[in-house]
Amino acid sequence: MLKDLSMWYTSWFDTPYYHTLYKDRNHVEAKLFMDNLTQYLNLSPGEKILDLACGKGRHSIYLNSLGFNVTGVDLSENSIAYASQFENDSLQFKVHDMCKPFNDSFTAVFNLFTSFGYFDKDDDNLKTIKAIKTDLSEYGVGVIDFMNVNYVIDNLVAEETKTVDGITFDIKRYTKDNYIYKNISFEADGEQFNFTERVRAFSLADFMDLFEKAGVYLFDTFGNYSLGKFDITTSPRLILLFK
Structure with a gap:
């Protein structure tokens, strides 16, 4: 039984029942998103991507199959233990708190499938944006795939x-x-x-405030995994690209 909601994700995400409930997530849609995103960002095979809050690694594994050097990190030890069976020379998985920098340099840092806004302390959300900024290379891009709370x-x-x-x-x-x-x-x-x-109901305006405080620049937004234009009323997703 979960009583303290301040760290609900550490308990729920580490159970097998979490993965049972969400086992039917749309993998075709996830692959389409990764295809569209990496092409839009003009990423080249061999470039380094950090998959932040990777879960059991479905995005990381597919990104690696496209030729990228991928590191997947998550706070769930059980998820990382499962994902580690897929490791190779260009795919690694680590237990890591996304509030803290990973202390490496990446061409892109992806935070996907509403893996943001869980924290009890507002400052931890800001720390995560700052950590992403620290881990980006000079021309690197951060991506947060969040829900459109209005929709x-x-x-x-x-x-x-x-x-x-x-x-x-x-x-x-x-x-x-x-x-x-x-x-x-x-x-x-x-x-x-x-x-x-x-999950914190972050709006686009909330993210823009976080980005300003973290010293990063929002340069594009999308409203779905086909990278359609963001519409506050009709878009299911809020996909933010920043550097």
Whole structure:
């Protein structure tokens, strides 16, 4: 049972049930996004990419298959242990706190699939942007793939039941105090579980404020994985490119 929401991600992300619930994520869409993004950035094979909060490494592995030298990092030891089986000379995985610089130089740092805004302290969000800046090479680019909070809130499904691999997940979503919450309850292996995801509802204006404080420059935004124009009402994603 998760009681303290300040570090909810360290508990929930490290369970096998998290990966069960989200096992049907669209891998085709993820590959399309990586194809479009690397082409737009004109990245060349062999260039170094940091996949920040990589989870079990699905983006890292695909980026490596395109010829890039990829380092995937995540706070979840179990996720990194799983991803490490795919390592090779140009693909490495490490346990790392994204609030801190990795202390290497990368052509691109990617933070994908709404892997931002989890922290209890606002300063940790700013520290993450500053850490990305530190890890970028002179002409490097940072990318944050976040949800479009306006679209998400307008289309929020308050209650949902989803059965995956024999486990029935009861999901409730709501907003409170500028956060978006998802409560997930289920029974598995003879136990009752209850986890709550909490993500800060960062708008484009919020990110621009963070970027100004971190000393980085926002030079482009997209609203979907096809790199369509960002629209505050209709775009499902808020994809930010900065340096």
